[in-house]
Amino acid sequence: MSGQPLNLEGDIVELTRAICDIESVSGNEKELADAIESALSNYSHLEIIRDGDAIIARTNFGHASRVVIAGHIDTVPVAGNLPVKLLPMEREQVLWGRGTVDMKAGVAVQLKLAATLDKTNTDVTWIFYDHEEVDASLNGLGRISRNRPDLLDASFAVLCEPSYSQVEGGCNGTMRADIITRGLKAHSARAWMGKNAVHAAADILNRLETYETAEVEVDGLVYRESLNAVVIKGGIATNVIPDECTVTVNYRFAPSKSAAEAEAHIREVFEGHEVVITDSAEGARPGLDLPEAAAFVAATGSVPRPKYGWTDVARFSALGIPAVNFGPGDPNKAHSDDENVPVSQIFACEAALRTWLTAS
Numbered sequence: 122m123s124g125q126p127l128n129l130e131g132d133i134v135e136l137t138r139a140i141c142d143i144e145s146v147s148g149n150e151k152e153l154a155d156a157i158e159s160a161l162s163n164y165s166h167l168e169i170i171r172d173g174d175a176i177i178a179r180t181n182f183g184h185a186s187r188v189v190i191a192g193h194i195d196t197v198p199v200a201g202n203l204p205v206k207l208l209p210m211e212r213e214q215v216l217w218g219r220g221t222v223d224m225k226a227g228v229a230v231q232l233k234l235a236a237t238l239d240k241t242n243t244d245v246t247w248i249f250y251d252h253e254e255v256d257a258s259l260n261g262l263g264r265i266s267r268n269r270p271d272l273l274d275a276s277f278a279v280l281c282e283p284s285y286s287q288v289e290g291g292c293n294g295t296m297r298a299d300i301i302t303r304g305l306k307a308h309s310a311r312a313w314m315g316k317n318a319v320h321a322a323a324d325i326l327n328r329l330e331t332y333e334t335a336e337v338e339v340d341g342l343v344y345r346e347s348l349n350a351v352v353i354k355g356g357i358a359t360n361v362i363p364d365e366c367t368v369t370v371n372y373r374f375a376p377s378k379s380a381a382e383a384e385a386h387i388r389e390v391f392e393g394h395e396v397v398i399t400d401s402a403e404g405a406r407p408g409l410d411l412p413e414a415a416a417f418v419a420a421t422g423s424v425p426r427p428k429y430g431w432t433d434v435a436r437f438s439a440l441g442i443p444a445v446n447f448g449p450g451d452p453n454k455a456h457s458d459d460e461n462v463p464v465s466q467i468f469a470c471e472a473a474l475r476t477w478l479t480a481s
């Protein structure tokens with residue numbers, strides 16, 4: 122479909138297929154951003170703003186309230202899974218291939234609703250942004266919040282990230298830390314002259330092995346935490362006693378904890394070892410007690426669940442805007458080589474958002 126204009130008013134599955142087949146691995150979003158911009162420009166009820174490869178389409182119907190509905194248009198690298206295919210799988214039809222779950226089915230729903238809803242019960246800011254799957258400093262939504270914070274202004278935000286077309290509230294925070302052991306270099310023929318830093322790392326691994334994962338209830342949803350070694354580095358040569366070993370750990374922590382509390386926890390778990398925090402992002406509380414969120418849950422007929430992965434809902438939450446994840450697809454399939462979305466979930470997401478935005 123690449124090269125042809127996108128049909129935003131036709132079959133949602135075909136639209137998903139068309140935007141998946143325009144490859145847009147992070148950094149290569151331009152062609153898809155161009156296609157989205159040109160397709161949305163046909164609709165006079167939308168004001169179109171472009172920031173890099175992010176496209177923002179706003180209604181200006183004059184309502185007192187405004188919501189943001191956002192999705193990223195980039196994907197992780199293709200793994201022999203483009204072009205997408207429509208397959209019968211088990212008992213249902215799925216669309217298979219890169220981007221179908223994370224998150225172009227959600228983007229297709231946004232595009233179709235942006236084009237076809239020329240009357241809604243609130244003003245809507247539709248956001249299609251770049252660079253979500255890479256370093257946070259490149260994130261298109263982050264860039265918009267720096268360049269044009271006014272464009273994110275809203276009383277509620279929905280991210281169409283995969284969540285089985287059910288509400289997934291909030292998200293866990295994430296922190297990375299290096300736990301470092303130090304020893305003394307020596308020739309391995311005279312090992313007693315040195316001190317082996319890799320052996321000393323066993324204590325770190327033992328603490329991780331026996332670590333008991335917490336489940337933390339936040340605003341009625343139960344968040345499961347985790348603490349894991351993700352990288353281990355040590356050793357100089359096969360005849361040298363290593364003098365340094367680094368175990369990189371990733372702590373996924375409940376949204377009720379601040380980054381400072383998460384750091385204190387990591388320092389407590391690895392007490393006696395050198396700890397260097399390398400990266401952190403706080404989570405987002407689900408905020409389902411807020412009226413906007415409660416109305417969304419009711420209108421979409423959802424049973425809310427916690428979101429474990431970090432998503433850009435945390436950016437909205439940091440701006441004081443309650444936000445939920447609501448999009449087609451199984452989040453466990455995101456980034457996998459056999460990424461595929463049941464077409465029934467694409468239809469369900471479209472119908473639920475349409476109902477929410479048009480209910481009187």
Ligand SMILES: [Zn+2]
Pocket residue numbers: 193223224253282
């Ligand atoms: Zn995503």
